[in-house]
Amino acid sequence: MLTQTISATTTKVAPACHAQTPPFADQFSVIARCSGVVATEFSYKKEEEIYGEDEPAEYVYQVIRGAVRTYKLLSDGRRQIGAFHLPGDVFGLDPDSTHRLTAEAITDTTVRLVKRRSLEAAAGSNVQVAHHLWTMTASDLRHAEDHMLLLGRKTALERVATFLLEMDRRLAKAGMMALPMCRRDIGDYLGLTLETVSRALSQLNDQGILAFSSARQIVLRNRQRLADMDA
Amino acid sequence: MLTQTISATTTKVAPACHAQTPPFADQFSVIARCSGVVATEFSYKKEEEIYGEDEPAEYVYQVIRGAVRTYKLLSDGRRQIGAFHLPGDVFGLDPDSTHRLTAEAITDTTVRLVKRRSLEAAAGSNVQVAHHLWTMTASDLRHAEDHMLLLGRKTALERVATFLLEMDRRLAKAGMMALPMCRRDIGDYLGLTLETVSRALSQLNDQGILAFSSARQIVLRNRQRLADMDA
DNA sequence: CGGTCACTTGAGCGTCCTCAACTGCGGTGG
DNA sequence: CCACCGCAGTTGAGGACGCTCAAGTGACCG
Incomplete structure (x- = not known):
């Protein structure tokens, strides 16, 4: 039951030494x-x-x-x-x-x-x-x-709420987050199935806590309620 | 639902500087x-x-x-x-x-x-x-x-098997391990309830994989089968 | 425009949780 | 010394949450 197909081609960009330094003062x-x-x-x-x-x-x-x-x-x-x-x-x-x-x-x-x-x-x-x-x-x-x-201890809804807040913090731009990963990845991160993740997201959408512009483009409409259900 | 009662008294042994060095060459x-x-x-x-x-x-x-x-x-x-x-x-x-x-x-x-x-x-x-x-x-x-x-991914039985192997490795003396912690602690470590831990241990006992001399004194009788069920 | 893949939604099921009763051991005090 | 108490552990019955299996939808890409 492999969860991911690995691309057979391992094409790699030629290493570029002395590449221009990206804007990470980290x-x-x-x-x-x-x-x-x-x-x-x-x-x-x-x-x-x-x-x-x-x-x-x-x-x-x-x-x-x-x-x-x-x-x-x-x-x-x-x-x-x-x-x-x-x-x-x-x-x-x-x-x-x-x-x-x-x-x-x-x-x-x-x-x-x-x-x-x-x-x-x-x-x-x-x-x-x-x-x-x-x-x-x-x-x-x-x-x-x-x-x-x-x-170990959170419910499915709490896990998804925590995940959304984490991703919001880490990659939200202009109030919108563009998730790079699929539902299965999210499930495998949260210890859930992809279906459970999907249901939780739908429920949060129904409650007006978030809104989709596409399946992976999410706007959080109420971070407080999300933080509350995060336990 | 606090899971532990804390002893109110915080009696502490007087600090002993320059105490004899215990046998830990660590x-x-x-x-x-x-x-x-x-x-x-x-x-x-x-x-x-x-x-x-x-x-x-x-x-x-x-x-x-x-x-x-x-x-x-x-x-x-x-x-x-x-x-x-x-x-x-x-x-x-x-x-x-x-x-x-x-x-x-x-x-x-x-x-x-x-x-x-x-x-x-x-x-x-x-x-x-x-x-x-x-x-x-x-x-x-x-x-x-x-x-x-x-x-995130193991079943109750797999978790308990993993736990037993870990404790066997870390504190077994003469083939026997004396667990210092109660079933609730084990459950809270493994993301299970104390009842589920107890049932898993009973099942392993019934299968002859382990033996109790008391509830916290356990002998592993078949580490290989335990390792197999650990996934 | 057809195919594939990600996602959603539904129905039924199973594992583990909840609640409860009972057992046994250890400590304490009569 | 033994009876009692309290707590840890075990076991059972029933239920709930999340999983499995399945069908259907929609978006993207060739």
Whole structure:
């Protein structure tokens, strides 16, 4: 029961070193600058795998544009998405030598990447870089802790409400959010089926809490009521 | 619907500086030694709170003996335990200035503790300490990622099987494990009710996969079948 | 314009939850 | 020393929430 078909073609844009720096004045940039590590750009097509579970962790990535999902699978194909990574987000950061989740591009995606070993070397001589690495991992941990509460204890409606508020915060532009992921992805993130996600969204639409301009273009009409039902 | 009654008395053993070093040749000891930070011992009674969610994170702890649960609550009292901390485990490590979960002693518990600020100061001048801090946080993150898969996608029986294997690995002595926590704690860790946990354990007992010498004293009779049902 | 795929909606079902009763063990006090 | 009490754990019956299976709709793309 594989939940995603992987595109057979792994066409990749030619790495462009010294690419113009995108407008992210973030930790990744800071680290890259501090450490003198050169960041390379790279692109992945929709549905393309970026790295697999248990593969050697050679690079650390930052999303420039597009969206990435990281997930774990059970032997029978049940999938749990741990996080969605949107422009600006760093992923693949792992002090272990192997990745613990699979990463795939949800849409056509461009990333910046640096060698993990370069980063660790930089951390070995620059405590600021080391601190940044720790902070970023801790930030992932905080998200995971919140998500465990959601997965273990929230109802379907509460989960979807939480999801909408998270996505609103992270990718809303002009009061509107354009979800890059399908209903199945949302379900696999929230520990639900795609049908349950769809029903919850329809219910919120019926209640006037949100409005669709298309299935993935959503406007939140009442964030307060959404926050209330988030428990 | 509070799931735990907190003992009103907060009797604490007088802090004993320069206490004899327990036999943990672990990261915590290494760090304490590297950084020259003095570790203090402290004891908590059964059910006593060690720190609360959103309290300032003043200390980092290591369990010497006993057991600790860390959890989050929803407004109506639903609880998600993120982890159980057993002798040797470090908890409360958080680069944020406040704790994100509540920590409580499950049984009478003794911990070593160091000031978080001392640790961070040490990390600022010693890259090995900084690396250790990162590694420990990453280890918590790995556990959380595995647990998200459990909470989002595993059946009740699979969750209990996973739990038993985890506890067997972490606290089995002479083929027997003595669980410090009650069925409700297990349920709140696995995203189940205490009744469902009890039924799953009874079923595994009926199938001869485990045996009870008392409700919390369990012998695993067939780890392979347990691992198989863990999915 | 036809086909495919994402999404929606409905009906029926199953797993786990809720509520309840009962059991057994451990601690305490008469 | 034993009876009693309280709490943890077990077990049962019934119900609800979310899943499964299925059909239908609509949008996008070739």
